[in-house]
Amino acid sequence: MPLLDVKGLKTYFYTNRGVVKAVDGASFTVNENEIFCLVGETGCGKSVTALSIMRLIFPPGKILSGKALYKEEDLLKIPESEMQKIRGREISMVFQNPMNSLNPVFTIGYQISEAPTVHFNLSKKEAWKRTTDLIRDVKITDADTRAKCYPHVLSGGMRQRTMMAMMLSCNPNLLIADEPTTSLDVTIQAQILDLLIEIKKKRRMSVILITHNFGLVAEFGDRVAVMYCGKVVEIGDVTTIFRNPLHPYTRGLLRCLPIGYKRKSKLGFIPGTLPSPIDTPSGCSFHPRCEHSTKSCKLREPELVEYEKNHFVACHLYER
Amino acid sequence: MIRYVLKRIIIGVLVVVAVTILLFLFMQLLPGDPVTMIAGERVPPAKIEEIRRSWGLDKPVYLQYFYWLSHVVVGDLGVSYVTKLPVSLLVFSRIAPTLQLTLTSLVLSFIMGIPIGMVAALKRGEGVDHALTGFITFFYSMPSYWLGLMLMLIFGLYLKILPVSGSFSSQSLILPVATLTLPSVATFARLMRTETLETLGEDFVRTAWAKGLPMRRIIFIHILRNALIPATTMFFLYLPWVVSGAVIVEAVFAYPGMGQLFYKSVLRQDYPVIQSIILIIAVLTVVSNILADLLSAFLDPRIRIGGRRE
Numbered sequence: 126m127p128l129l130d131v132k133g134l135k136t137y138f139y140t141n142r143g144v145v146k147a148v149d150g151a152s153f154t155v156n157e158n159e160i161f162c163l164v165g166e167t168g169c170g171k172s173v174t175a176l177s178i179m180r181l182i183f184p185p186g187k188i189l190s191g192k193a194l195y196k197e198e199d200l201l202k203i204p205e206s207e208m209q210k211i212r213g214r215e216i217s218m219v220f221q222n223p224m225n226s227l228n229p230v231f232t233i234g235y236q237i238s239e240a241p242t243v244h245f246n247l248s249k250k251e252a253w254k255r256t257t258d259l260i261r262d263v264k265i266t267d268a269d270t271r272a273k274c275y276p277h278v279l280s281g282g283m284r285q286r287t288m289m290a291m292m293l294s295c296n297p298n299l300l301i302a303d304e305p306t307t308s309l310d311v312t313i314q315a316q317i318l319d320l321l322i323e324i325k326k327k328r329r330m331s332v333i334l335i336t337h338n339f340g341l342v343a344e345f346g347d348r349v350a351v352m353y354c355g356k357v358v359e360i361g362d363v364t365t366i367f368r369n370p371l372h373p374y375t376r377g378l379l380r381c382l383p384i385g386y387k388r389k390s391k392l393g394f395i396p397g398t399l400p401s402p403i404d405t406p407s408g409c410s411f412h413p414r415c416e417h418s419t420k421s422c423k424l425r426e427p428e429l430v431e432y433e434k435n436h437f438v439a440c441h442l443y444e445r
Numbered sequence: 446m447i448r449y450v451l452k453r454i455i456i457g458v459l460v461v462v463a464v465t466i467l468l469f470l471f472m473q474l475l476p477g478d479p480v481t482m483i484a485g486e487r488v489p490p491a492k493i494e495e496i497r498r499s500w501g502l503d504k505p506v507y508l509q510y511f512y513w514l515s516h517v518v519v520g521d522l523g524v525s526y527v528t529k530l531p532v533s534l535l536v537f538s539r540i541a542p543t544l545q546l547t548l549t550s551l552v553l554s555f556i557m558g559i560p561i562g563m564v565a566a567l568k569r570g571e572g573v574d575h576a577l578t579g580f581i582t583f584f585y586s587m588p589s590y591w592l593g594l595m596l597m598l599i600f601g602l603y604l605k606i607l608p609v610s611g612s613f614s615s616q617s618l619i620l621p622v623a624t625l626t627l628p629s630v631a632t633f634a635r636l637m638r639t640e641t642l643e644t645l646g647e648d649f650v651r652t653a654w655a656k657g658l659p660m661r662r663i664i665f666i667h668i669l670r671n672a673l674i675p676a677t678t679m680f681f682l683y684l685p686w687v688v689s690g691a692v693i694v695e696a697v698f699a700y701p702g703m704g705q706l707f708y709k710s711v712l713r714q715d716y717p718v719i720q721s722i723i724l725i726i727a728v729l730t731v732v733s734n735i736l737a738d739l740l741s742a743f744l745d746p747r748i749r750i751g752g753r754r755e
Contacts, residue, residue, distance in 0.1 A: 179654075181654050209657050209659060210657065211657070212654065212655055212656065212657035213656040213657030213658075214657055217656070217657075218655045220648060220652065222648055225647060225648035225649060226648040226651070227649055227652065228649040228653070228667055228670075228671070229649070229671070229745070229746065229747055230670050230671055230674075230745060230746060231667075231670070239653075239656060239658065240656040240657060240658070243656075243657065243658055243659070244657060275746040277746065277747045288652075292656075295657075
């Protein structure tokens, strides 16, 4: 029984220029106590998928259809008041940009204490205790004074730690980390990820790690889903996918990785560009860039099928 | 912080001095001669010269200016050409009614403008927003003298429920206050709508949602607290504007405030009175600006100057 089961999720944005099919039928599952990676190019719908699970899609965006089963409840169907109790408490989310994701006019202590105060009705004193403990948990020294700081006096890395403290404040079962290290410099990136992994182990929670960095996937991930044009095209254990990538897109992506011991070979690339999300290609949306493209690829959309145990792929090459 | 305030005050004094210099120069450009105003018509030329000398108006402009300034510094605003009364007496008896009018209007504009702007922003694109934005645009673009006359016409002449002029009862405040308030409600509402919309799109609002906070907490704590910063600053920046705006409104409603005195003094070329009122407005402008800056520094920790170092 997976912790989260997303089925056929469709989230569209109705813009003046047309309908942007940001997520167009994505399906995947997240198991308990695992790091599940969502990879793909910029604009493939990773973030929107995460925001849809949290039901944080605002107009002109709309979640059209699909299911997101969490503890046998469909997150997309339950009333907003129920969803409020899940956000921050059961499922929480760390965003890309810690600079703008913290409210500039409140101290970080106040912002960290907010969620537990609301979710657990804590007294001021209890909330403060919890807050300083959390600040210590994310390895910020001098918790009592730091708690009284405003976000702008903190460094980027500290802000992201604050963000994590905030999102861990109610002990969620699932943490969605949307490219948590993109805006940080490399040494800080490593620290933040190590911290994330450490906390994940300590608290035995699941993490959805959204990234476009296969290096991170290989290092930290348990399972991985590759997204293209709002769909999941391949999903499986990280070791399986790296050993035996099936989808031409996944193979293309992996060919693009610089690998240390093969210096002589040229770095691979995927021909063409990501299609416009307003006007996605018919059939398999990857077919214009695919070297194995056939007639049926243009006509019919491939289904996600189980190629081997726990290894799913959506490609006509593997349909039986 | 104290150093910053001192610096601002010094700059403020310089600004006020610059304003008075400009003021003196512009007064020279006004058509007509104040002496004929003082003396009245059909006075022999010798008498005119005598008056000119006795009021010090025969001296070069810069000497007149220094003479005036040296008296102003010690609190002597001079004597009115027309009424022969000390200007301080004339002006200060008029300040209270004007402040009553302008502060009432400003506070009302703030209290009404903030919720109107927020509701419009939160209901963006819906009927409520269109209605409120229509209201905002309507009053924002309406000249106050015309609005004043229309209100007089409707409530004073047709409906006969409110007095059209003077200041004999608290009822007579209603129309002048409304004339001043409606356009500034629109100003505050417009600002608040823009600010709320901007704040709504901020990442930290999404963070607040992701924490599972209820909507009212997101709106009244996270959004309001941020969107209010420019509006509160605006409150102080707007004060001198409203006082200047009161000139026309007071003239229209024959309201016995500083504005009406100013209007009459311009017609009579009563230089000392005009100078004093402009000086008061200049000082008010500078002081409000400093207050606005200090307040925004207080409200927004990012611009707190020389505050606690953490």
